[in-house]
Structures are given as C-alpha cells and as structure tokens.
Amino acid sequence: MDYASSDALDAGPRGTDMLLSHGARGVKVVIVGGFGVGKTTMVGAVSEIPPLTTEETMTQAGVGIDHNPGAEGKNTTTVAMDFGRISVNQELILYLFGTPGQERFWFLWNGIFEGALGAVVLVDTRRIEVCFEVITRLEDRRVPFVVAVNAFPEAPQHPLSELRSALALSESVPIITCDARDRASCRDALLSLMVYLCTLAAAQETA
Numbered sequence: 001m002d003y004a005s006s007d008a009l010d011a012g013p014r015g016t017d018m019l020l021s022h023g024a025r026g027v028k029v030v031i032v033g034g035f036g037v038g039k040t041t042m043v044g045a046v047s048e049i050p051p052l053t054t055e056e057t058m059t060q061a062g063v064g065i066d067h068n069p070g071a072e073g074k075n076t077t078t079v080a081m082d083f084g085r086i087s088v089n090q091e092l093i094l095y096l097f098g099t100p101g102q103e104r105f106w107f108l109w110n111g112i113f114e115g116a117l118g119a120v121v122l123v124d125t126r127r128i129e130v131c132f133e134v135i136t137r138l139e140d141r142r143v144p145f146v147v148a149v150n151a152f153p154e155a156p157q158h159p160l161s162e163l164r165s166a167l168a169l170s171e172s173v174p175i176i177t178c179d180a181r182d183r184a185s186c187r188d189a190l191l192s193l194m195v196y197l198c199t200l201a202a203a204q205e206t207a
C-alpha cells in the first residue's frame with residue numbers, strides 16, 4: 001500500500017514541530033467542557049502546529065444512547081483527545097490537550113489530566129448545567145482552572161458575576177468570555193490561566 005505521508009515520516013520532524021532547544025519549559029494544559037462547547041475548535045484555533053484531532057462521525061447508532069443536547073448541526077465528535085501547542089515566549093510552551101465531550105468517553109480524562117498544571121473550562125451558556133459535573137471533577141482532582149465562556153452568537157448573555165454564582169465559583173477563580181474560533185481570544189484565555197497559576201504558586205510560597 002502506498003502511503004502518501006511516508007516520505008514526510010522518513011524525513012523526520014519538521015523544524016516548526018520541534019521543541020526549542022534551550023531550556024524551554026513545557027506546561028500541560030487541558031481544555032475541558034461538555035459536549036460541543038468548542039474544545040476542538042479552541043485547540044485548532046490557537047495551536048501553532050497542525051492540531052492532532054480524533055474526530056469521528058456521529059451516526060444514528062448513538063441515538064437513545066448518547067444524551068447530546070446542542071448536537072444540532074454537529075456531525076463529528078472527539079473520541080479520544082485533541083492536541084496542540086503554543087509557545088507563549090522563548091521560555092514557555094503550552095501543550096494543549098482537549099478532552100472528549102461525550103460522557104461515555106470521560107473515563108479518558110484520567111490519562112489526559114495526568115501531569116496537567118491547569119485547565120480551561122469552556123462553557124456554552126445555553127447548556128450551563130453540564131459544567132457542574134466538569135467543575136466538580138476538577139475540584140476533586142485539585143486541578144486549578146479558569147472558566148471561559150465561549151460566546152456563541154445565539155447563546156444568552158449573562159453578567160459574569162451571575163455566572164460565577166450559578167457555577168458556585170469562588171471569587172479567586174478567573175471567569176472570562178472568549179470566541180473559540182479566534183486565535184487571539186483563545187491565547188488570552190490561556191494567558192489568564194497562566195497568570196492565575198502564577199498567583200496560586202506565589203500564594204503557596206508565602207504561606
């Protein structure tokens with residue numbers, strides 16, 4: 001069988017895919033949230049390398065098994081994870097892992113979260129209830145997170161303070177709005193996570 005990509009594999013990694021050589025620090029970050037909130041979109045929008053995706057077609061076989069409100073117009077779903085990378089600067093590289101949104105794949109979170117320093121919880125305000133379980137799981141794992149509201153145009157807009165209390169978030173947890181399709185917006189969400197992690201680390205040092 002003739003694999004079109006075999007030449008590329010033989011040639012080894014492209015320069016753009018390789019890690020920086022001089023002491024760059026890698027941080028694992030997870031993009032998590034319910035079904036169809038835009039996790040794969042975010043990883044793809046912000047990644048500086050072609051993202052790894054594990055999208056599969058959603059078929060009639062899932063009807064009655066999967067509970068996926070909001071699936072209208074969506075015909076693929078992540079079945080394992082997304083992966084991407086963004087260099088914040090010469091010293092800091094973020095490795096981005098997107099989780100699968102369908103609950104029957106949530107057991108994969110165990111591996112995906114291993115070694116993660118923090119997470120971005122993506123929220124769709126049309127289906128806010130799905131976040132409760134996501135946030136509970138992060139709190140159980142003691143993974144620090146920021147909440148990013150993915151502003152779908154047709155979604156209701158609530159003041160962030162109301163969302164904070166609806167999600168029972170403490171005042172210290174950053175909550176921001178973003179557009180998962182927009183690179184700069186996703187980068188800002190990730191930077192707010194980095195700032196939050198630095199704040200937590202500084203507070204621990206002085207404790």
Ligand SMILES: Nc1nc2c(ncn2[C@@H]2O[C@H](COP(=O)(O)OP(=O)(O)OP(=O)(O)O)[C@@H](O)[C@H]2O)c(=O)[nH]1
Pocket residue numbers: 033034035036037038039040041042074076077078099100101102150151152153178179180181
């Ligand atoms: N209008 C709008 N559409 C978006 C936005 N973010 C994502 N989408 C669309 O919403 C759909 C869902 O996006 P995905 O990125 O597949 O969502 P996901 O969270 O990875 O989905 P699962 O992996 O199946 O849980 C796609 O068709 C996107 O194009 C957004 O900010 N605005």
Ligand SMILES: [Mg+2]
Pocket residue numbers: 039040041077078082098099100101
């Ligand atoms: Mg996905």
